[in-house]
Amino acid sequence: MVNPETELPGREIFADTRSGRQAGRGSGTHDFDDHRTRRIEAFERRFAKAVAAEGLKLGGACHARRIVLASSRRMISYLRLALGKGGRRGPEVHDLDSDISRKTPRQIQAHLARASLVPPCAAPGRRHRPL
Numbered sequence: 001m002v003n004p005e006t007e008l009p010g011r012e013i014f015a016d017t018r019s020g021r022q023a024g025r026g027s028g029t030h031d032f033d034d035h036r037t038r039r040i041e042a043f044e045r046r047f048a049k050a051v052a053a054e055g056l057k058l059g060g061a062c063h064a065r066r067i068v069l070a071s072s073r074r075m076i077s078y079l080r081l082a083l084g085k086g087g088r089r090g091p092e093v094h095d096l097d098s099d100i101s102r103k104t105p106r107q108i109q110a111h112l113a114r115a116s117l118v119p120p121c122a123a124p125g126r127r128h129r130p131l
Helices: 036-061 073-083 105-114
Strands: 021-023 029-031 066-071 092-097
Touching (some): 036 073, 066 073, 066 105, 073 092
Parallel strands (some): 066 092
Antiparallel strands (some): 021 029
């Protein structure tokens, strides 16, 4: 999934694309906080909720026993919050603090196998054993 809010250029989200300083009259400048960081974090939290909901929905529809979430450290923390704690029926949810979005499918599978989250890739013509 791709977060469309983070794909927008700054001018589409914020009125002023420069953050933190504004030239005043005379020789001084004025520092200010335009809450840009909090707005970006709010975008990421909303996206994490959408990813968590979609992951659980797909996992349930496929009768998956396990869902693996792999992302950057900050996004994983948002995903953990979105998923909540216990009391949930359905597949086990594992998270991996690793951004693997730029890897090929074969590299992703190998990376997850090294973390013992999926079975290692079987040789062509051979079936793998489930974990």
